[in-house]
Amino acid sequence: MYVYADNAATTALSPKALEAMLPYFTETYGNASSLHSPGQRAAEGLLWARETVAAALGAEAREIYFTGCGSEADNQAILTGAALGARKGKKHIISTAFEHHAVLHTLKKLENEGYEITLLPVHENGVVTAEDVAAAIRPDTALVTVMFVNNEIGTVQPIADIAKVCREKGVLCHTDAVQAVGHIPVNVKDLGVDMLSLAAHKFHGPKGVGALYARKGIALVNVIEGGQQERGKRGGTENIPGIVGMAAALQEATTDLEQHMAYVTGLRERLIEGLSQIPHSRLNGDREKRAPGTVNFCFEGIEGEGLLLWLDQKGVAASSGSACTSGSLDPSHVLLALGLPHEIAHGSLRLSVDSWNTPEEIDHILQVVPEVVRYLRDMSPVWDELERGVTPHLI
Amino acid sequence: MADKALIAMSGGVDSSVAALLMTRAGYECLGVTMKLWAGETAGDKTCCTADDAMDARSVAMRLGIPFYVFNMAGEFDRQVIGRFVRAYEEGLTPNPCVDCNRYMKFSRLLEKGRTLGCDVIATGHYARVERDAGGRWLLKKAVHGEKDQSYVLYMLTQDQLAHVRFPLGGLAKDQVRALAEENGFLNARKRDSQDICFVPDGDYAAFIRGYTGRDYPAGDFVDEAGHVLGRHEGIIAYTIGQRRGLGVSGGRRLYVARKSLRDNTVTLTDNDRLFSRRLTARDINLIAFERLDGPIRCRARIRYKHAEQPATVTQTGPDELTVEFDEPQRAIAPGQAVVLYDGDTVLGGGTIWKTEEL
Numbered sequence: 001m002y003v004y005a006d007n008a009a010t011t012a013l014s015p016k017a018l019e020a021m022l023p024y025f026t027e028t029y030g031n032a033s034s035l036h037s038p039g040q041r042a043a044e045g046l047l048w049a050r051e052t053v054a055a056a057l058g059a060e061a062r063e064i065y066f067t068g069c070g071s072e073a074d075n076q077a078i079l080t081g082a083a084l085g086a087r088k089g090k091k092h093i094i095s096t097a098f099e100h101h102a103v104l105h106t107l108k109k110l111e112n113e114g115y116e117i118t119l120l121p122v123h124e125n126g127v128v129t130a131e132d133v134a135a136a137i138r139p140d141t142a143l144v145t146v147m148f149v150n151n152e153i154g155t156v157q158p159i160a161d162i163a164k165v166c167r168e169k170g171v172l173c174h175t176d177a178v179q180a181v182g183h184i185p186v187n188v189k190d191l192g193v194d195m196l197s198l199a200a201h202k203f204h205g206p207k208g209v210g211a212l213y214a215r216k217g218i219a220l221v222n223v224i225e226g227g228q229q230e231r232g233k234r235g236g237t238e239n240i241p242g243i244v245g246m247a248a249a250l251q252e253a254t255t256d257l258e259q260h261m262a263y264v265t266g267l268r269e270r271l272i273e274g275l276s277q278i279p280h281s282r283l284n285g286d287r288e289k290r291a292p293g294t295v296n297f298c299f300e301g302i303e304g305e306g307l308l309l310w311l312d313q314k315g316v317a318a319s320s321g322s323a324c325t326s327g328s329l330d331p332s333h334v335l336l337a338l339g340l341p342h343e344i345a346h347g348s349l350r351l352s353v354d355s356w357n358t359p360e361e362i363d364h365i366l367q368v369v370p371e372v373v374r375y376l377r378d379m380s381p382v383w384d385e386l387e388r389g390v391t392p393h394l395i
Numbered sequence: 396m397a398d399k400a401l402i403a404m405s406g407g408v409d410s411s412v413a414a415l416l417m418t419r420a421g422y423e424c425l426g427v428t429m430k431l432w433a434g435e436t437a438g439d440k441t442c443c444t445a446d447d448a449m450d451a452r453s454v455a456m457r458l459g460i461p462f463y464v465f466n467m468a469g470e471f472d473r474q475v476i477g478r479f480v481r482a483y484e485e486g487l488t489p490n491p492c493v494d495c496n497r498y499m500k501f502s503r504l505l506e507k508g509r510t511l512g513c514d515v516i517a518t519g520h521y522a523r524v525e526r527d528a529g530g531r532w533l534l535k536k537a538v539h540g541e542k543d544q545s546y547v548l549y550m551l552t553q554d555q556l557a558h559v560r561f562p563l564g565g566l567a568k569d570q571v572r573a574l575a576e577e578n579g580f581l582n583a584r585k586r587d588s589q590d591i592c593f594v595p596d597g598d599y600a601a602f603i604r605g606y607t608g609r610d611y612p613a614g615d616f617v618d619e620a621g622h623v624l625g626r627h628e629g630i631i632a633y634t635i636g637q638r639r640g641l642g643v644s645g646g647r648r649l650y651v652a653r654k655s656l657r658d659n660t661v662t663l664t665d666n667d668r669l670f671s672r673r674l675t676a677r678d679i680n681l682i683a684f685e686r687l688d689g690p691i692r693c694r695a696r697i698r699y700k701h702a703e704q705p706a707t708v709t710q711t712g713p714d715e716l717t718v719e720f721d722e723p724q725r726a727i728a729p730g731q732a733v734v735l736y737d738g739d740t741v742l743g744g745g746t747i748w749k750t751e752e753l
Contacts, residue, residue, distance in 0.1 A: 043452060
């Protein structure tokens, strides 16, 4: 048995999304900007997708801008917030220390350009509060950007409360909802955010397509200059198959969402209970305020990398944190942001399951992970020292 | 084969329902949105030509009719924006919607429709077209007066009237919205457009300055006797009858009476001196008859939201009408249209050229 438990990294394409996409490769291949009928059919596909995505998010079609990925949507939202603020002399941006790098690196770039960035520390439970945000807002704050669901530990941030604080203080509010959309209810009007990013491949849509919701009245700043695609806000011929696939996948994911959430939460709870049995282990992030399918554990005395390699051999696809940073040997910035020491943060395991996973797969994970942890600890000089009392256990 | 109709679709609910009704009436329809201006952002307010075109496409898609966007920005710039700006510079108060109907929708778009084999053009205007016993085409008010738009259509010629359809002429706005809802049009609740489309924030002076790149020098506010009352910010910033934002405190309420390009003055006056009884109109169009052989009694409207008033109208030249109201009218603004009514029927109208003081 091989279990795919890395759905926070990416998901399989849903058959429904694939089916929706296929005609746009071979039959309805027109350019949506073309005048002729093939172009019109493509434009209709694009429009259907826009209306479908808008409906799923509680937005209007004209508030949805398709992008090439979630990162692009994050970039565009933040650069827009920065530019709109700068016009009014506001050059301060608030975010958190555990955002995705699409956000952190964009903020770094802005910092080099003269913006002032406040990265809020994260509470030990992996949550930032609206009070934290309110306390950081200054008269020159242009934008607050806080992720909805953390990609590594799965904690859910109180975005509606944060957006309310922003609204009261007249500050734009963006949320990177890449890990939220399709997994928990996301309604932009209920949340009250000004901008929101999403990516198709996180909810069984295709890779290479994302979207940005921007509330009516927000004049987006282009990341890609070009033609009049996306009402002039994102140049480049539209990836119609991808966009249609995104809409079909989102429609599917948000239909019966409550049922899916209940099912996935059940799987997650079994994982948490099972893995908590391993001695000197720790669940990272709040026990309750978390996305249905993501768990993140630290196991003292072992390296995350070795764990993942062995799990792969034993038939479990997992990750130590964000796949986007797995090339680096540094401990996760997310876990460090929670206040975990380096040696603990090194040994983390993220398992992300969703409604495609079965109870049998959870059984398999719960059988394999303790075996591998035991095996690695037996070989580990660090564990040996901990067990002999040379160094004290931290967890 | 069904008659082909071009539907001028703005993306709003009215023209969307017009398209629906034309398809129901059996026409082979073609939806068209005119791209009229570049749609650049004005401050934080996004202009929404592209969004509106998207809304129109959404409706066309639901109706299963072909949809095209015609880029007519160059012509709109010449025929509508250019005229608007020049008129303002000349101290007039233009109505660009009248010009847009006249030069764009019912001439250029109608012509384009003909080249595509469309014999008729339909729009979402609230007005009616009928034919009288003598074979003359008549323009009439909408059945529900509160939405009537016949005022901005007074310049339609006999040939144009023969080829236009106003499917909403007999409907009330809530009926139109209900039809839009029933048919799943996403724009069913979209609010009506209020301002001039290319000046979405309503700041005409800023638009004109930005458009021409010219500076309109400050000058004097003067009273009727020529005494200086204060400084104005350039004559394009004022409208006849305006009271607010003048920044002149004379101990009495003062209103803009006239704007003089010659000496760059804006004349302010008391409210009761804003009234005049007579106006002359040029650039006229008569619908109900070829010409006026003698004075007629009718009702005249001097701006879009004006309640029409009884008047006597005389044709005083091949292209000139004189309108004498029974009661003096407030703030008649040269550049606006005067439209003549006999009951529901639009007799004709023209552009107000000058007014005669009391």
